[in-house]
Amino acid sequence: IGIIEFMLDAQDDDGPGFLTLFQHTSWHLTSFDPYTADFGHSTATLNVHGFESDFSISGQTDPPIPHMMVFAFSDSIETEFPHFTLTQEDGSYHVAVESSGSYFIGMDDGLDIYENLYVNPPFQFVDVYDHVSGIDFEIMEYNTMVYGHVTNPEGDGIHDAEVYFNYHDDYENVHIESDAWTDENGYYELWLQSGYEYEVHVWAYGYNDH
Numbered sequence: 001i002g003i004i005e006f007m008l009d010a011q012d013d014d015g016p017g018f019l020t021l022f023q024h025t026s027w028h029l030t031s032f033d034p035y036t037a038d039f040g041h042s043t044a045t046l047n048v049h050g051f052e053s054d055f056s057i058s059g060q061t062d063p064p065i066p067h068m069m070v071f072a073f074s075d076s077i078e079t080e081f082p083h084f085t086l087t088q089e090d091g092s093y094h095v096a097v098e099s100s101g102s103y104f105i106g107m108d109d110g111l112d113i114y115e116n117l118y119v120n121p122p123f124q125f126v127d128v129y130d131h132v133s134g135i136d137f138e139i140m141e142y143n144t145m146v147y148g149h150v151t152n153p154e155g156d157g158i159h160d161a162e163v164y165f166n167y168h169d170d171y172e173n174v175h176i177e178s179d180a181w182t183d184e185n186g187y188y189e190l191w192l193q194s195g196y197e198y199e200v201h202v203w204a205y206g207y208n209d210h
Contacts, residue, residue, distance in 0.1 A: 031038075051096055055131065069109070117142070159186065
């Protein structure tokens with residue numbers, strides 16, 4: 001029993017400091033024993049607020065989906081990190097940005113909470129001159145499971161290969177992307193939307209791309 005104090009540095013990629021980048025979020029921290037798979041009985045809460053700014057982007061998911069990751073990049077200002085937040089329980093989000101200009105804002109299931117949801121389209125371009133609202137995202141549901149194996153010329157499974165499916169139609173405004181990594185036997189499975197012809201790429205260390 002006691003107090004543990006430590007610094008949270010957003011530049012520490014291997015530590016919990018990365019959590020401080022997510023505006024308007026709360027995180028619950030506890031200990032974990034990897035040998036027994038038991039969690040600790042005490043929990044600390046980290047509340048992260050946004051920063052004061054005259055510029056922001058906000059919107060909603062349709063239908064309302066909480067905990068989707070939102071990130072905004074400026075196309076003219078070089079920053080080490082994008083501006084992050086998560087959607088609230090009602091699917092709304094609000095992310096402050098540091099200055100006016102054109103921003104590239106995206107949304108996805110960055111925490112891997114939902115197995116078969118995707119955002120269409122996943123990115124939008126927004127001109128920000130004050131507080132911009134109504135930048136909404138449509139959430140779709142995959143309805144088809146795709147699975148298979150990635151093998152070498154000898155037929156042996158390749159571990160940790162990335163399999164990437166994508167379909168883009170700017171005219172119909174349909175953009176679908178899904179990826180997965182193979183297990184130790186070269187097996188993968190992922191969710192997709194049926195009714196489209198996909199472009200497929202596979203990457204694996206030590207092999208040519210396909």
